[in-house]
Amino acid sequence: METLLFYAFAALTVLCALLVVANPFSRNPVTSAMFLVLTIVSMAGLFVLLHAFFLAAVQILVYAGAVMVLFLFVIMLLNLKEEELRKIKRFSLVAGVVCVGAILALFLRSLIQARLSANLPASGAEGSTAALGKLLFTNYLLPFEIVSVLLLVAMVGVILLSKKELK
Amino acid sequence: MMHWLNNLSPAWQFVLFSAIKVVAAFAVLMFMVAYVVLVERKVCAFIQDRIGPNRAGPFGLLQPAADAVKAFFKEDFTPAHVRKVFYVLAPAIVMLPGLMNLAVIPFGSRIGNQPMVIADLNVGILYTFGIVSLGVYGIVLAGYAANSKYPFLGGIRSSAQMISYEIAMGLSVIPLFLLVGSLNLSQVIHYQSGGFLNWLVFKQPLAFAIFLAAAFAETNRTPFDLPEAEQELAGGYNVEYSSIKFALFFMGEYANMILASAMMVTLFFGGWTLPIFGLDQPATALWAGLVQIGIFLAKLFCFLVMFIWVRWMWPRFRYDQLMKLSWQRFIPLALANIVVTAFVLWVRS
Numbered sequence: 001m002e003t004l005l006f007y008a009f010a011a012l013t014v015l016c017a018l019l020v021v022a023n024p025f026s027r028n029p030v031t032s033a034m035f036l037v038l039t040i041v042s043m044a045g046l047f048v049l050l051h052a053f054f055l056a057a058v059q060i061l062v063y064a065g066a067v068m069v070l071f072l073f074v075i076m077l078l079n080l081k082e083e084e085l086r087k088i089k090r091f092s093l094v095a096g097v098v099c100v101g102a103i104l105a106l107f108l109r110s111l112i113q114a115r116l117s118a119n120l121p122a123s124g125a126e127g128s129t130a131a132l133g134k135l136l137f138t139n140y141l142l143p144f145e146i147v148s149v150l151l152l153v154a155m156v157g158v159i160l161l162s163k164k165e166l167k
Numbered sequence: 168m169m170h171w172l173n174n175l176s177p178a179w180q181f182v183l184f185s186a187i188k189v190v191a192a193f194a195v196l197m198f199m200v201a202y203v204v205l206v207e208r209k210v211c212a213f214i215q216d217r218i219g220p221n222r223a224g225p226f227g228l229l230q231p232a233a234d235a236v237k238a239f240f241k242e243d244f245t246p247a248h249v250r251k252v253f254y255v256l257a258p259a260i261v262m263l264p265g266l267m268n269l270a271v272i273p274f275g276s277r278i279g280n281q282p283m284v285i286a287d288l289n290v291g292i293l294y295t296f297g298i299v300s301l302g303v304y305g306i307v308l309a310g311y312a313a314n315s316k317y318p319f320l321g322g323i324r325s326s327a328q329m330i331s332y333e334i335a336m337g338l339s340v341i342p343l344f345l346l347v348g349s350l351n352l353s354q355v356i357h358y359q360s361g362g363f364l365n366w367l368v369f370k371q372p373l374a375f376a377i378f379l380a381a382a383f384a385e386t387n388r389t390p391f392d393l394p395e396a397e398q399e400l401a402g403g404y405n406v407e408y409s410s411i412k413f414a415l416f417f418m419g420e421y422a423n424m425i426l427a428s429a430m431m432v433t434l435f436f437g438g439w440t441l442p443i444f445g446l447d448q449p450a451t452a453l454w455a456g457l458v459q460i461g462i463f464l465a466k467l468f469c470f471l472v473m474f475i476w477v478r479w480m481w482p483r484f485r486y487d488q489l490m491k492l493s494w495q496r497f498i499p500l501a502l503a504n505i506v507v508t509a510f511v512l513w514v515r516s
Contacts (some may be wrong), residue, residue, distance in 0.1 A: 030253070030311060033294025037304070057293035069330060072325070076311055129290060131351055151419065 002049055009045040022050060029075045033068060040064045054129045188285050199471075200421045201231035206485050207475045214479045230395050238414035246313075246407050253312035257410065258415035261305030265422025267298045272429045273353050275439050275460035276449040283439070283460060286354065290343070291352040295430060296337055299385065302423065306404050309416070313407035324393055324486065330350040330383055331493040336381035338501035339374045341432060342508035343367055347431050356438035359448035368435040373504050375435045382427040384493070387420060393486055398470025428470035430461065439463040 016039040020032045040063045058094035137146050172180065196339065205227065210501045212219025215459035227246035245254065271291040275283030285425015288294050292441040346367070347358045359365050368375045378515055384391040393403075405416045432438060440447035484492065 028250075034304075034308075053288065053290045054293065057290045059298050060297035061293060061300055065297060065303070066330070069300075069303050069326065072307055072311075073326070076307070076319075076323075114446075151195075 006046070006049050009049065012042040013046065030072065030092055033072050033075055036071075037064050037068045040068065054132055089153050169334060180406075185285060187366055188281075189270075192274065192285060193266070196265070196269055196422060196425060199425055200418050201235070203421050203425065204234070204417075204469070205230050206220055206241075207478075210472065210475045211304065214476075220458050230282075235414075238411050238485060240409040243247050243410040243412065244314075245442050248314050249407060250312045250314055251427055253308045254407075256413075257305050257309035257312055258310065258412045258419070259305075259417035261302065262422060263300045263305070265300035265426050267418060268295050268426045271295060271387055272426070272433060273356060273438055274412045274429070274463050275456055278450070278453060278456040280352075282454070285451065287351065287353055290350050292340060292350050292355075292434075295334070300333055305419065309404040309408070313404070314366075315407065317404045318404050321406065325387060326405055328387075328391065328393060328489060331490060332381040332384035332391075332497075335497035335501055336379055336385060338453050338505065339377035339381065340434060341501075341505050342371050345505070345508050345512055346370065352438075354432055355434060358442060359437040360440050360442065362442050365442070368434065371435075371504070371508070375431075377504075378431065378434070378503050380492075381478070381498065382472070383433060384489070386423045386427050386475055388424065390481045390483045391489060392478075392483055393489060412419050424474055425467070428474065428516075429463075430464040 016035045016156060017034040020039060021122040023031060023035070041060060043057040044064070047053075172183075175183065208230070209219045209227070211217075220230045223229040223233045245251070256337060270285045271288050271294055273282075273284040274286070277283055306325045306329070307322050310325075311317045313319065313322075342357065347355050349447070355367075359367055363369070383389075387393075405413060408416065437447070439462055441459075441462050446455065446462065448457055
């Protein structure tokens with residue numbers, strides 16, 4: 001049953017991700033954004049199958065619920081009409097295929113090297129919120145704080161940019 | 168019948184009982200949506216010294232049925248300039264959060280040995296916030312799909328409001344979980360058993376006040392009903408909709424209102440418990456299980472009446488006041504509440 005669900009969610013993730021960048025029916029950026037939301041939600045499904053409930057909930061809450069709504073705002077307010085009409089350029093097509101191919105080769109290589117070794121961490125406990133919180137505030141405290149400072153920098157930058165005149 | 172049930176494997180029992188609970192909870196929710204509309208109209212009529220709907224059936228009790236039939240048989244007009252796919256999708260997405268959040272609300276303790284909650288997630292509250300945050304898409308897309316100015320502005324206005332108040336709402340409940348030590352909603356209820364003073368509304372009144380105001384804003388109810396604002400802003404995201412699609416927006420608002428009330432009952436008012444006659448412990452007898460569902464519904468109904476009463480008593484905020492209230496009052500207050508609660512817990516331990 002879990003294997004079946006895994007393949008269903010994995011297929012959905014890949015299909016939606018494809019439709020984000022190469023939708024044959026529509027070149028509307030809003031459609032792409034909505035497919036990205038679906039990709040994120042089906043990835044949350046994969047997290048659930050790994051018993052990482054906290055990650056799944058946060059994935060939906062932060063990425064699907066907050067970040068993508070802001071994406072949608074920006075797309076709608078800019079109303080990119082010419083984006084819809086733009087034809088695919090040959091150069092960007094070739095460059096894109098090369099990039100994707102390189103990344104794919106890297107992934108495949110590491111996948112083949114990794115194998116499924118016996119020393120996989122035992123699943124179950126790592127999904128619990130308390131365990132995750134403990135790890136974040138003990139072993140990974142420094143990276144956690146650095147990330148929050150990074151967000152603060154971004155916020156200060158936005159305020160600076162949106163101020164009309166500097167005193 | 169019992170024999171056949173006991174012979175089923177645990178997996179099939181789980182599937183069967185879950186299916187029964189899903190259908191029952193869905194039916195009750197839809198029934199409540201229909202009748203809250205009637206209650207709203209009756210209460211409104213009472214406040215404005217009118218009689219209210221009284222033509223369909225005794226005391227107008229069949230009014231919801233008449234409204235539903237009317238909504239279905241009206242012409243479902245699709246304006247020529249709309250973006251079709253999003254136009255059809257948006258009303259469905261608005262209904263979604265209300266229905267999906269139903270899954271984690273504990274609406275009773277147990278009947279027999281079945282817990283009266285569809286999915287007892289250990290991240291229950293995060294799940295509800297995640298689903299609520301997806302509800303914004305319905306409104307944004309409705310505004311975008313209509314492809315004309317008023318709905319678009321309405322959609323932007325309302326989604327900005329929902330995003331702002333989501334943050335205040337999310338921050339306001341964190342002190343609760345510092346106290347309870349779990350994100351599971353059944354644990355939250357268990358914590359509140361044994362005396363009225365254990366209810367979290369008395370331990371965290373500030374958190375409750377912020378959550379209550381944010382719940383009004385999230386469900387787009389007065390005094391935060393800028394998205395609709397029929398009188399001065401010519402409506403909002405739903406201007407281009409007609410017939411059953413319009414009715415879906417309407418029903419979505421009421422479903423969200425019911426779910427917000429259910430969340431407040433669960434988080435702050437002890438859920439299905441009542442600290443008398445031992446009703447704050449999981450039921451062992453059938454009657455106690457049913458009484459506890461009744462307690463939950465009664466508390467829920469009190470909140471719904473309050474939602475309605477506020478709507479007909481209060482004027483709405485201006486848009487800048489509404490934004491200021493969230494970002495400059497509620498969010499700092501909620502953050503302070505978190506720090507103070509954490510400090511008190513640290514000193515005590």
